[in-house]
């Protein structure tokens with residue numbers, strides 16, 4: 001059996017290309033072992049492109065990206081691009097245009113990883129962040145800009161359609177996990193309209209999943225538990241903005257954004273899903289081979305899993321886990337980490 | 353010299369009355385030492401009242417509260433009241449009606465307090481959370497509720513007037529602190545309209561405070577630093593929702609909501625300011641004398657400071673600090689903690 005997948009690669013800016021190179025190396029290696037191949041098209045998008053041409057995401061390139069089976073993204077942006085230009089015009093544009101309604105962010109404390117918590121316990125949960133609604137829709141505006149009468153708004157848009165599909169996906173993920181627990185995070189005591197839609201939807205879908213234990217936390221309380229009792233979480237489902245905040249916090253708690261991977265998933269398969277590390281382009285350390293490629297490599301594992309290759313994904317996860325467990329305190333270069341993980345993939349670390 | 357202040361007291365529900373009793377005991381004690389007195393009016397508002405009468409905050413009571421010099425609130429709510437009823441109808445109604453545009457939340461790791469962080473360092477910052485705008489304005493709605501076509505929105509409203517006054521207050525607070533540092537937290541790469549108003553306002557006001565070092569963090573990055581490097585913060589200024597999230601997280605990091613106090617401040621003095629612990633009514637431990645009254649007592653100190661009695665406030669803070677430093681591991685009742693702090697106030701703990 002052999003299949004070739006079309007992979008769109010957006011290395012991006014800063015440390016993006018550095019970590020992407022390592023992720024591709026590991027991806028190709030494991031793919032070969034599983035009898036599949038990746039036919040890659042690189043897209044030059046991000047700050048460099050914007051500086052050079054003023055373009056963010058031309059329609060023709062978006063159309064071309066659509067023809068691929070999946071997308072691997074490094075990181076985009078640098079501080080000289082006006083804030084929002086690449087975020088709204090490229091990253092969120094891709095998530096919205098390709099209907100990435102499940103923004104999947106696993107959080108796990110790997111044995112050996114340093115965490116800022118004194119007693120974290122066993123932590124292994126996944127955040128299912130809604131990816132196409134909420135305050136991220138870009139439905140805001142401003143009048144009288146720059147005057148003392150300026151008024152600026154941001155509208156969080158939530159639909160039964162959009163909430164139900166992501167809630168259903170989260171329940172299915174909880175079902176596939178041993179603990180079978182789902183926590184809705186929102187702020188339904190203040191954002192009552194959106195909050196009640198989310199709460200009612202979870203209650204309704206819960207009746208179809210009687211074996212899943214469901215609870216609810218306000219977003220402020222959830223941040224407390226993420227540092228005082230992170231092991232209580234299994235699957236968290238939440239809106240786009242709360243998910244953004246909670247997943248960065250979760251990454252910090254579970255050993256840093258150096259190991260936090262994410263998938264922007266279109267579960268219906270109507271467009272390619274996109275996989276990226278949670279971290280940004282980190283211009284301060286770019287070009288120095290200091291970036292940790294682990295998050296990008298774990299994102300490649302999420303990509304394999306999404307393409308229906310769970311054994312290949314597990315092989316990367318096991319290699320990463322075993323590499324992390326044996327990491328010393330002496331710093332390694334981006335390539336060294338990539339090589340070490342690749343060696344463990346090739347060496348056939350036991351997949352547990 | 354002697355002055356009597358009119359104090360509105362809203363003990364509320366759950367542990368609210370328990371912690372409020374201890375806060376009042378300490379407040380009266382320190383007031384007597386400073387030649388002032390509090391003439392208290394108790395308002396029966398919250399879940400109990402709602403259950404008994406269906407009323408949340410009758411106009412006449414709001415008008416009566418307005419005639420006071422300050423408000424001390426315990427905590428309101430219980431799980432049998434529909435979510436949002438008391439939050440929007442009582443707590444937020446008071447904040448909005450009384451123009452509490454500065455929601456002040458100090459975060460400090462007191463020596464001796466247990467924190468979930470392995471190496472927190474010296475942490476002592478204050479969050480200036482905007483209190484009268486943002487997604488808290490209640491400007492949302494829903495159509496086709498309960499149908500597959502439901503649409504629910506929440507609008508974040510931000511005005512130059514509202515942003516500038518709270519930013520100015522935050523700069524003034526930074527100026528009065530030794531480190532003279534101010535961090536704006538927002539999400540201006542996604543919420544571009546509101547975010548740019550906040551960013552531009554901070555940049556403009558900064559020119560009047562040339563000795564304040566200013567920086568900016570996205571809210572997701574701010575949560576990371578709150579657990580990995582909380583000592584970097586001095587004064588944080590942020591919007592209503594981000595402030596809600598960051599201050600609960602800050603409380604968790606600095607030893608728990610048992611010691612997190614807050615002031616809902618109207619700096620212009622056009623209405624009384626309100627002081628309350630950050631914690632809620634905790635119905636699960638209510639009536640058992642298990643609640644820690646420290647946050648309520650520290651809220652009373654913020655109240656004294658706001659009324660222009662900084663020495664009296666410092667006396668409470670010193671008593672709390674010295675009590676915390678000598679806390680053992682054996683649990684004490686709510687009264688015992690209150691008594692211990694009162695004894696240190698009476699005993700004249702040195703005010704540092």
Ligand SMILES: CC(C)[C@H](C(=O)O)[C@@H](O)C(=O)O
Nearest residue numbers: 087091092244278541542572
């Ligand atoms: C860069 C930004 C638009 C993005 C987001 O807010 O979603 C990032 O923080 C993330 O979490 O992927």
Ligand SMILES: CC(C)[C@H](C(=O)O)[C@@H](O)C(=O)O
Nearest residue numbers: 189190220439443444596630
């Ligand atoms: C109870 C709720 C309305 C309130 C808020 O969100 O402001 C609380 O969480 C707080 O922080 O004081």
